Amino acid sequence: MIRNLSHCIVLSLALAGTVQAQTSAAGAALYNQHGCYTCHGHQGKGTHVERTNNLFPAPPILLAGKTPFLASEEVFRAYLRLRADQQPPEPSVKMPHFSAEVLDDADVAALYAHIMAFPVDEPALEDTVMGWALDHAEKQ
Amino acid sequence: MEEKDGNSLSRRGFLGGSGAVGTAALLGAFAPHAAGQAASSGASASAQLPTAQQLERDTAAISPPAVTGITSRPGSDLMVEMLRELGVEFVAANPSSSFEGLHESIINHPEHPNRTPELITAxxxxxxxxMAHGYGKATGKPMVVMLHATVGLQNASMAIYQAFVDKTPIVLLIGSDDGFIQAHIADDLAALVRPYTKWDAYPRTLPDALEAIQEAWNQAMTPPCAPTLVVVDSQLQKMSAAGFSLPPRRQPQFPLISTADAALLAERLLTASNPRIDVGRLRTPEGVERAVRLAELTGACTGTRANQGxxxxxxxxxxCGPGASADYDFVLGLELPATHFAIVGPDIGTLVGRDDAGVGLSIVRGRSGAAGGGAGERRTADAExxxxxxxxxxVASANAAGRAAVIRERSAAHAQANREARLTGxxxxxxxxxxxxDASPVNTARLYAELWPHIANEDWCIGSQTNFSGGHHADLWQHDRPYSCLGGSGAAGIGYSLGASVGAALAARDNxxxxxxxxxxxDFNFMPGALWTAAHHQLPLLIVMHNNRAWHQELMxxxxxxxxxxxxxxxxxxxTTLRDPFVDYRSIAQGYGVExxxxxxDPAELAEAYRRGVEVVKEGRPFLVDVLTQPR
Incomplete structure (x- = not known):
């Protein structure tokens, strides 16, 4: 009985992992297909530049626990649906609007799962060439 | 030679006879087209039918004009001597039939063949x-470009527009030969670009041409700095210069503040408890030296735009920095608006009167003089x-000695505060x-950061615009020389960066x-041929491709x-994207002779690529590193 139960748990975990992998793969495809990477970067790094205007936007990083509109899948879905002026007066680089016809709820879920799985990827300064640059500046 | 107009003297006939006319009588005869004046060429509204000879040339057997005599000292030799007198180092051109005389004189001048000026092949x-745009911003002085009549000038028009909006001095010499190809002739060539050049002339005699070249140089150099233009008729280039000599050198005249204002500013800076000098874009490295000297003499903390232009x-x-306290009691702006007093040169908006064609460029109309902003007094004068x-x-102020101890003390306090602010920032x-x-494709911040150790201890210059690739140098690098960062294209047009960087590399080559x-x-794909110029002239240029495979702004x-x-x-x-197929920039570069x-x-491969690139560039050859990057 216990053995069967453990088999069930392992099977469930494996299935869950498969579903999660499929969701993530679908999310990755959507992330590329809809050009999310073009502003947020392939790993959601956003841009580091604070200077921003209608030509040079500062799209936020996409980071679980840090980016407000990633607080939950529901918040994320609402954010996508509510974006954008319907009649933009001039060329804009703001976050586009995504209707339910374009990204249905399953698409949003897959996209959300993909974004939430982005690696943190933040090495210490000293482990990058910027550590050298900081030393160099301090010696000036 | 047929008459162009039955009611007027043939231009060739006029020019041919000019040598017999007294030089003094001809001085001043050229007609610079200043704001509000009539077109210099006396443009006719009636269209001219091509002659049978011209039609033959246009449609079939094109041959250069017949040589009628050998001139041992042609007019173009004297023009080249004028350029040399002005300090022109380089003349860039794509070869043409209308300035072949100038071309030949540059490369074969008997005293300085192809040296000062040197011909740069574009x-x-x-x-x-x-190229002239980049050179002009790196040095603060004009480079000369020769352009061929209607077709060459129109090819160049976008680049001229950018340099105009970017207030960069350039002298354009437009070759004109009314006997060769009909489609290359215009009564008023300068009209093609007049709304976005500062000054032009169409001299009809050799002395006038020499005067016009000098005036074009002076006009380009004085604020608002901008491209100027002289139409140089091919017959003036080829006529004998015997009996002619260079006109006396006239120095550019810069609009100045009054001596009373200068004395007032000196007192304010010396006696303020916490003065500040906010420095914008001056004209030349000498201006930067003066600003440094003023800050040091008065102990004022300074603001800079050196990481932007x-x-x-x-x-x-x-x-340089916010200083020990941000409670400034006197702020002087140099080419920037300021709280208390600003010295700002006239902007390109003052040239709106040259738009007699009614093009109505909003960039000109919208910049109607000195820059706005700042609540203080303002003088329209050249800050440098x-x-x-x-x-x-x-130096002459009685307060200079008395305030010396205070100035020393506040300078030291500023130095410490600025250093802390700089390192913290x-x-x-x-x-x-x-x-x-570690993202792949390469993070744009890392694109910049990885290069810094390879050049931080070198004499370097960023020749390109950088805003489309994140401009990370602005925050990560230290910009200490007048040419560290040459800034954007001026009019946000595309196709600028490679050529401008080649021009900056011309300024760098011997330094x-x-x-x-x-x-x-x-941007690269507009005019990639500039790579060949960099290879041919052995220029110290490192090209880092921000290859995001898209016109990304427009994609957004x-x-x-x-x-x-x-x-x-x-x-x-x-x-909006460059895919199917991807462009192979390494092969393109190699095809133009650039390693x-x-x-x-993989970002881990960047450091070695940069090391190799800097090594090659220091040997005097261009090098291209193609990097697949994150979009921004």
Whole structure:
């Protein structure tokens, strides 16, 4: 009985992992297909530049626990649906609007799962060439 | 020679006879087209039918004009001597039939063949002007570009427009030969670009041509600095210069503040308890030296734009930064608006009167004089030239000695505060850039950061615009020389960076300097032939491809609109991306004779590529590193 139960748990975990992998793969495809990477970067790094205007936007990083509109899948879905002026007066680089016809709820879920799985990827300064640059500046 | 107009003397006949006319009588006969004046050429509204001979040339057997005699000292030799007298180092051109005389004189001048000036071979007229644009910003003085009549001038027109908006001095010599190809002739060539040049002339005699070249130089150099233009008839180039000589040198005249204002500013800076000098874009390195001297004499902390454009205050100078206190009781703006007093040169808006064609360029109409902003007094004058007066007044001031101890003390306090602010700011900027550090394609911040150790201890210059690739140098590098960062294209047009960087590399070639071009792929593909110029002239240029395989700005525009219209963003890449096939920039570079590596998508490979690139560039050859990057 216990053995069967453990088999069930392992099977469930494996299935869950498969579903999660499929969701993530679908999310990755959507992330590329809809050009999310073009502003947020392939790993959601956003841009580091604070200077921003209608030509040079500062799209936020996409980071679980840090980016407000990633607080939950529901918040994320609402954010996508509510974006954008319907009649933009001039060329804009703001976050586009995504209707339910374009990204249905399953698409949003897959996209959300993909974004939430982005690696943190933040090495210490000293482990990058910027550590050298900081030393160099301090010696000036 | 047939008459062009039955009611007037043939132009060739007029020119041919000019040598017999007294020089003094001809001086002043050229007609510069200043604001509000009639066109210099006396443009006729009636169209001219081509002659049978011209039609034959246009449609079939094209041959150069017949040689009628050998001239041992042609007029173009004297023009080249005029350029040399003005200090012109380089003349860029794509060869043409209308300035062959000038071309020959540059390369074969009996006393200085192809030296000062040296002929720079461009593969496109737009590239030639972009080169002059980059050179002009790196040095603060004009480079000369020769352009061929209607076709060459129109090829160059976009680059001229950018240099105009960017207030960069360039002298354009437009060759004109009314007997060769009909489609290359215009009564008023300068009219093609007049709304976005500062001054032009169409001289009809050799003395007038020499005067016009000198005046074009002086006009380009004085604010608002901008491209100027002289139409140089081929017959003037080929006529005998016997009996002619160079006109006396006239120095450019810069608008100055009054001596009373200079004395007032000296007193305010010396007696204020916490003065500040906010430095914008001056004209030349000498202006930067003057600004540094003024800050040091008065102990004023300074603001700079050196990480955004040329000719501003050195970023790591001890007095550069917010200072020990931001409670400034006197702020002087140099080419910037300021709280208390600003010296700002006239802007291109003052040239709106040249738009007699009614083009109505909004950039000109919208900049109607000195820059706006700032609540204080403002003088429309050249800040760089005026600095000399202020420095004299400071040195002569009775307060200079009495305030010496105070100035020493506040200078030391500023130095410490500025250093702390600089290091704190640098660390904060670096911290923000750790995110996605190992991303592939390469993070744009890392594109810049990895290059810094290879050039930080070199004499370097960024020749390209950098805003499309994140402009991370602005926050990560220290910009201490007048040419560290040459800034954007002026009019946000595309196709500028490679040519401008080649021009900056011309300025760098004999100075042990390295020029870096952060080169967008979309921008590159407009005029890639500038690579050949860099290889041919052995220029110290490192090209770093920001290869995001898209015109990314426009991709974002289309994405937004597709979203706004509820149609989805999944086809926004159509017409906005460079894929199917990808462009092979390494092969293109190699085809033009430029060593290259890439494409690099693993950021760990960047350091070695940069090391190799800097090594090659220091040997005097260009090098291209193709990097597949994150979009922004």
């Amino acid at each position: 593969l496109h007229e737009g590239s030639a002007v972009d 040329p000719m501003s205050f050195p970023q790591t100078h001890p007095l 030239a005026s600095l000399a007066l202020i420095l004299d007044a400071v 640098l660390r904060a900027q670096m911290e923000r850039r750790r995110r996605g550090w 042990g300097r390295i020029v870096v071009d952060f080169q967008g792929d979309g 525009f289309v994405q937004y609109l597709t979203g706004a219209r509820g149609r989805g963003t999944d086809r926004a890449h159509i017409g 290259a590596v890439g494409p690099i998508s």
